[in-house]
Amino acid sequence: MKKYLVTGIGGFVAYHFLERLNEFGEKAEVLGLDLKISQEAKEYSFENIKLNFIELNLLEYRALEIAMVSFSPDFIVHLASFSSVGKSWEMPLESFLNNTNIFLNIAEIVRHNKINCRILSVGSSEEYGNVKESSLPLKEDTLLHPANPYAVARVSQEMLSKCYVDAYKLDIILTRSFNHIGTRQRTDFAIPSFAKQISEGVKQGLREIKLITGDITVIRDFIDVRDVVNAYFALLKDGKSGELYNVCSGKGHSLKDVVDLLAKIFGVQVITETDPKRVRPLDNRIIIGSFDKIKAHTGWEPKFKLEESLKAVVKNV
Amino acid sequence: MKKYLVTGIGGFVAYHFLERLNEFGEKAEVLGLDLKISQEAKEYSFENIKLNFIELNLLEYRALEIAMVSFSPDFIVHLASFSSVGKSWEMPLESFLNNTNIFLNIAEIVRHNKINCRILSVGSSEEYGNVKESSLPLKEDTLLHPANPYAVARVSQEMLSKCYVDAYKLDIILTRSFNHIGTRQRTDFAIPSFAKQISEGVKQGLREIKLITGDITVIRDFIDVRDVVNAYFALLKDGKSGELYNVCSGKGHSLKDVVDLLAKIFGVQVITETDPKRVRPLDNRIIIGSFDKIKAHTGWEPKFKLEESLKAVVKNV
Numbered sequence: 001m002k003k004y005l006v007t008g009i010g011g012f013v014a015y016h017f018l019e020r021l022n023e024f025g026e027k028a029e030v031l032g033l034d035l036k037i038s039q040e041a042k043e044y045s046f047e048n049i050k051l052n053f054i055e056l057n058l059l060e061y062r063a064l065e066i067a068m069v070s071f072s073p074d075f076i077v078h079l080a081s082f083s084s085v086g087k088s089w090e091m092p093l094e095s096f097l098n099n100t101n102i103f104l105n106i107a108e109i110v111r112h113n114k115i116n117c118r119i120l121s122v123g124s125s126e127e128y129g130n131v132k133e134s135s136l137p138l139k140e141d142t143l144l145h146p147a148n149p150y151a152v153a154r155v156s157q158e159m160l161s162k163c164y165v166d167a168y169k170l171d172i173i174l175t176r177s178f179n180h181i182g183t184r185q186r187t188d189f190a191i192p193s194f195a196k197q198i199s200e201g202v203k204q205g206l207r208e209i210k211l212i213t214g215d216i217t218v219i220r221d222f223i224d225v226r227d228v229v230n231a232y233f234a235l236l237k238d239g240k241s242g243e244l245y246n247v248c249s250g251k252g253h254s255l256k257d258v259v260d261l262l263a264k265i266f267g268v269q270v271i272t273e274t275d276p277k278r279v280r281p282l283d284n285r286i287i288i289g290s291f292d293k294i295k296a297h298t299g300w301e302p303k304f305k306l307e308e309s310l311k312a313v314v315k316n317v
Numbered sequence: 318m319k320k321y322l323v324t325g326i327g328g329f330v331a332y333h334f335l336e337r338l339n340e341f342g343e344k345a346e347v348l349g350l351d352l353k354i355s356q357e358a359k360e361y362s363f364e365n366i367k368l369n370f371i372e373l374n375l376l377e378y379r380a381l382e383i384a385m386v387s388f389s390p391d392f393i394v395h396l397a398s399f400s401s402v403g404k405s406w407e408m409p410l411e412s413f414l415n416n417t418n419i420f421l422n423i424a425e426i427v428r429h430n431k432i433n434c435r436i437l438s439v440g441s442s443e444e445y446g447n448v449k450e451s452s453l454p455l456k457e458d459t460l461l462h463p464a465n466p467y468a469v470a471r472v473s474q475e476m477l478s479k480c481y482v483d484a485y486k487l488d489i490i491l492t493r494s495f496n497h498i499g500t501r502q503r504t505d506f507a508i509p510s511f512a513k514q515i516s517e518g519v520k521q522g523l524r525e526i527k528l529i530t531g532d533i534t535v536i537r538d539f540i541d542v543r544d545v546v547n548a549y550f551a552l553l554k555d556g557k558s559g560e561l562y563n564v565c566s567g568k569g570h571s572l573k574d575v576v577d578l579l580a581k582i583f584g585v586q587v588i589t590e591t592d593p594k595r596v597r598p599l600d601n602r603i604i605i606g607s608f609d610k611i612k613a614h615t616g617w618e619p620k621f622k623l624e625e626s627l628k629a630v631v632k633n634v
Binding site: 061089092093096097100101104105107108143146147148149152155156159160163164166167 | 378406409410413414417418421422425460465466469472473476480481483
């Protein structure tokens with residue numbers, strides 16, 4: 001029975017990860033860590049998964065060390081992250097600590113205690129930063145220009161991972177994961193926020209709904225969270241240690257496209273209004289990735305179309 | 318009267334910084350911070366400097382904030398660093414925290430409290446990592462390949478600095494400072510360690526002295542600490558905010574060259590023996606910098622030759 005240590009167990013990616021793990025049919029053991037485990041998470045029930053939780057702060061080295069040594073995982077799926085770009089501008093310190101430093105604690109504990117496991121180190125498409133259109137779609141060897149504190153934290157995590165692989169022979173697979181889309185994502189992210197705002201308008205019987213947004217002209221590579229977790233399983237199985245993989249759809253859509261699709265799915269008119277507070281400093285204009293490398297190494301490719309992903313979000317809003 | 322907040326006040330660079338500041342003849346006020354202030358530092362006496370000390374851990378945000386707001390510096394000269402590459406392999410976590418995280422605390426405190434000051438953010442030639450000989454001498458726009466935890470920490474600090482300059486308009490000058498050489502450097506660094514070992518042999522009356530070393534074939538750009546602090550004053554005065562400057566001699570010498578020069582200065586025979594424990598994983602073979610940019614922007618250039626620097630070290634060993 002394989003043992004998975006999953007950080008950020010209360011997050012939406014972790015939920016989809018557990019759901020997929022359960023579908024495999026093999027029995028698995030999961031220890032889920034989070035700062036605070038919600039009642040909802042505590043009630044997760046998956047017939048093939050023996051699931052336990054510990055509430056702890058990943059910045060507390062000793063507490064984390066005790067949990068990791070006690071559980072002795074085969075895989076560490078490190079999903080915990082302060083992952084909002086917007087909030088990283090407000091709280092750069094917290095963003096850095098809760099990305100780079102928590103990863104560093106995990107790597108150090110694995111090294112010190114010689115825990116024999118494979119680590120999935122999740123990074124972000126934000127690491128690429130402001131790129132020229134000529135370098136699209138972004139491949140893993142594209143030069144990085146991280147342009148916000150969250151992106152810097154992720155690049156730092158990646159550079160540290162490489163030291164741990166090269167010098168200490170830790171088994172780490174690195175990803176640059178692109179913008180997730182899917183059910184259970186918190187509504188401080190753009191798409192769930194849009195879906196919720198429109199849904200509330202629909203409940204009030206409005207035919208024309210006003211949506212408060214940030215800059216919706218930016219183009220992103222949105223990938224269904226179910227594709228993301230499939231990629232993570234593919235990488236845990238067939239990824240090469242020390243290698244870096246884009247996890248992306250390979251397609252670019254503006255947030256305006258998303259709004260238009262949501263309007264279509266809900267069957268309403270949507271008028272957007274830009275809230276200057278939601279426009280971030282130095283935002284990247286366009287991000288589209290290439291998934292050639294992960295496909296070549298693992299056979300993985302994305303399955304869900306943007307409209308299917310949005311329909312799932314709308315159904316569960 | 319200008320006010321300088323100097324972190325790492327007990328270190329050898331800080332001593333030379335104070336000495337130079339004193340020589341300018343203008344009255345200045347310095348608040349020196351360090352984890353532990355040595356008795357020796359407490360007895361520093363410079364006629365033109367009003368010097369105070371506070372013992373604090375730069376990782377303690379609130380303590381640091383109180384000190385910085387109370388003092389209200391015109392310049393922050395951030396010299397504190399866990400700067401040993403060798404030790405960063407043994408203690409990557411401490412290395413990262415005591416480079417990147419302490420810098421981030423300083424930048425956050427300046428931002429939050431709107432402290433109107435210029436910050437000197439010191440980085441390292443180690444950031445360049447393993448480079449091809451064809452890219453020597455290294456210019457500031459050379460692609461970085463940080464190859465040890467200390468180097469990663471410095472690159473992270475640099476990327477964070479850029480965010481603070483671009484988005485928050487902090488006034489930060491960045492350096493990549495090359496290998497320092499000079500009096501008062503701790504003997505866990507190679508050159509003072511060599512000088513001390515040879516000096517002890519000389520005291521014992523030996524004519525042939527055995528020296529325990531790491532890999533002495535690596536080539537480094539050694540720069541006299543007096544040149545370094547001159548560069549820092551030049552940058553505080555004429556450096557451009559957000560710009561990055563190599564602080565280097567522009568010349569490469571192997572550690573073997575250094576050993577040979579030391580043997581010549583002491584007038585003894587030196588036989589070297591490699592201690593495998595002192596050979597670092599993944600070490601950079603050759604590092605030589607270009608000082609064209611700092612010279613163009615400030616007029617600074619290095620003055621001391623390697624042999625002069627070594628003579629100063631030997632005189633004070």
